[in-house]
Amino acid sequence: MASEEAKLELFLQWLKINGAELRGCRIKYCNSSKGFGIFSSNDVPDGIFLVIPLDLAITPMKVLEDPLIGPACRSMFEEGEVDDRFLMMLFLTVERLRKNSTWKPYLDMLPTEFGSTLWFTDDDLLELKGTTLHRATELLKKSLKTLFDEKVKKLAEKLLVLAGNPESEVRFEDFLWANSIFWTRALNIPFPSSYVFRTGSSNAPGASTNSTEKLANGENGKSPEMNKSSQVSGSESTSRGDTIWVEGLVPGIDFCNHDLKAAATWEIDGSGSLTGTPFSMYLLSAGIIPFQGEKEISISYGAKGNEELLFLYGFVIKDNSDDYLMLHYPVEAISDMPFSEGKLLLLEEQKGELRCLLPRSLLNNGFFPESTSPRGTNSNNRGFDYTCSGHRKPPSYADKLVFPEKLLTALRTVTMTETQLHQVYSSLEKLVGSGVERRPSESEVRAAVWEACGNSGALQLIVDLLYMKMTELEEGSGTEAHDAELLKKADVVGAERDTRCSSNGSVPMSRNAWASVVYRRGQKELTRRFLREAEHALQLALREES
CATH class of the missing domain: 2.170.270.10 (SET domain)
Structure with a gap:
């Protein structure tokens, strides 16, 4: 202390x-x-x-103005070797090892260990087995290690030589630390453009007017190695009028x-x-x-x-009202199907989504809501035009269907039979004519697919995907009831969750393990509830379509 x-x-x-x-x-x-x-x-x-x-x-602009390493960083940035986020992480990696860094009083205040899953031990990660997060963590850690070995270590050591610290050894843990600091602390800052482009100031990026304009316009030469997982998705530096949004600490x-x-x-x-x-x-x-x-x-x-x-x-937050479930149908599986080219073309025309986040809030307007308060119309499917030729009536349950239309659209197309595929193309040809007068609109294609397929095939596939998800979750860590019992005992025995809690009075549960159980229990609960919604909707769809 x-x-x-x-x-x-x-x-x-x-x-x-x-x-x-x-x-x-x-x-x-x-x-x-x-x-x-x-x-x-x-x-x-x-x-x-x-x-x-x-x-x-600490922003990309601040990195570019550093008197010792700024010119080299500017060159990397101009040539597209690094983007603005990678530049920040590289700078943090170097500054932590740099002797007499002007940022030392601040860097010394920052944590050296993190509760995020990238820092989990192998035993900790076992608590996440079967979850989306388990696989995402393994993939991200592997990609960051590859990036470090192939690029970061060489660039960081080059900058340390320029900073007068040639003896400093750069380890993967240093880069992992910098990555975690950035993602846990960076803000998207609306800089006044007059500040960014001011001249005659020691804080302006020197002669690097071009570099600053690239940052302001989001022209950051996105580094493909950094486009991994949800943590890294390209630049957030954009210009809006008199404001330039730049990520920084x-x-x-x-x-x-x-x-x-x-x-x-x-x-x-x-x-x-x-x-x-x-x-x-x-x-x-x-x-x-x-x-x-x-x-x-x-x-x-x-x-x-x-x-x-x-x-x-x-x-994590226990009983998190903002929790969500990821549902994903792999696009690679379509290539092995009959008529895959036609299905992929229709998916593109409809802008269907095979990967979908299902927020807990969707359940409020479903068949089995938790709340007894008045419900509104499900906004996910509002405005969808079910009519093409009028041969199929709109579903009576549409306002209680919790699954987003873009997901249903995609899965209808995936499950389409040869007869249904021909029916779609025939309907669209009649709609726009056999010539090349115009292309059918996105809504027209969706309506034609709906009329040919209905909802039963898509809902059956959702049921299958949710069953598979629940099986993976339970094979990895047991049932939802098992997790609830663990949390019940942890609450009773170990109220101090910030340090340690207990799963049964004698075997301690680490904070990472407790957070993992809270997360995976929430995933099982959402899977169970969305599965119930899908099964009920499927019964209604089969009844109406028969």
């Missing part, structure tokens, strides 16, 4: 020297799992707790922990009229919770399911 206080003291001095202001808050150490947090300290009439100059943000603001009922939000003050500090980010009270005495100031990371929370941030 003494070492944490020493780090904090140096960091606070560093913030003050660089123009930051803690007006109505203080930063303090919480525990080993949460690290540091921000707490209210006194009343602030204007609601502004903390002000951080944008010059302190903001020391101080990033110590706010997550709560769905956020106590604060962050804003940008370009002119300095609100904070007295031009080009700054400030932490503002959300006005939800009165701050009397010391209370933690939280922000919201957004509505996220436990799969995303555990994968990126390393924690």
Whole structure:
């Protein structure tokens, strides 16, 4: 604890020297799992707790202006060897190993271990067996290791030589740390364009006007190696009028922990009229919770399911109302089917989706909702035109069907028979004429497929996919009831979940294991409930189609 206080003291001095202001808050150490947090300290009439100059943000632009490694990074970026996210991770990897780094007081405050699944031990990962997250974690870790061996290690060591640290050895763990720091702490910051493109400033990217324009326009030469999993999906640097959105780390603001009922939000003050500090980010009270005495100031990371929370941030929320289930039909399987070319063409015409997230909230408008409150019409299928020639009546249960139309569209096409395929093409030909006057619209193709196929084939396939998913989940870690019993015992025996809890009074359960059980139990519950919806809808579809 003494070492944490020493780090904090140096960091606070560093913030003050660089123009930051803690007006109505203080930063303090919480525990080993949460690290540091921000707490209210006194009343602030204007609601502004903390002000951080944008010059302190670590962004791709800041990397390019570094006096020692900036020119080399600029060259990599200009040539498309790195994109902006990769550039940030590379910079963090190097700065952590760089002696006398100007960012050392901040970097020393950052966690060295994470609860995200990339940091799970082999035993921890076994708790996720059968889940989507288990496979995603294995794939991402493998791809990051390949990226490190083939690219990161060489580039990082090159930059360390330029920084005067040729003896520093770069390990995979250093890059894994940088990757986790970026994904757990980076914000999408709306920089004023006047700040990004200002001239005559020591904080402008030097002669790299072209590099800055590329960042502002999202022209980042996306690195294909970084386009892996849901963590890496390309640039978030875009220009919108007088605002340029750039991902970056903001020391101080990033110590706010997550709560769905956020106590604060962050804003940008370009002119300095609100904070007295031009080009700054400030932490503002959300006005939800009165701050009397010391209370933690939280922000919201957004509505996220436990799969995303555990994968990126390393924690879960029990009974998470934003949980979701991934349903996926592999497109590769279509190539082995009869008439695969025709089906793939129809899928493209309809913009059907074979991979779909099913949020828990969909169940509120289904056949078996948890709530007894009045339900609205299912917005997933609102506006779908079921009519083509009028030979098939719209389903009577459409407003209670929880599965999105884009998924049903795709699966209708996948299960199509030869007769149905010919019927679709015949209907479309009659609709638009046999010539080349025009192509059928997306909605016309969907309606023709619906009229030829109905819903029973697609719903049967959904039932099969959900049965397969449940089988994988239960083979990996047992039943939903088993998980519920584990959590019940853990709640009773180990209330301190931030450190350790117990599954039965004698065998301890690690925090990672507890989070895994919460996540996988939620997946089993959603699979069971969506399966019930699919089976009931299938019965109705078969009855009406017969």
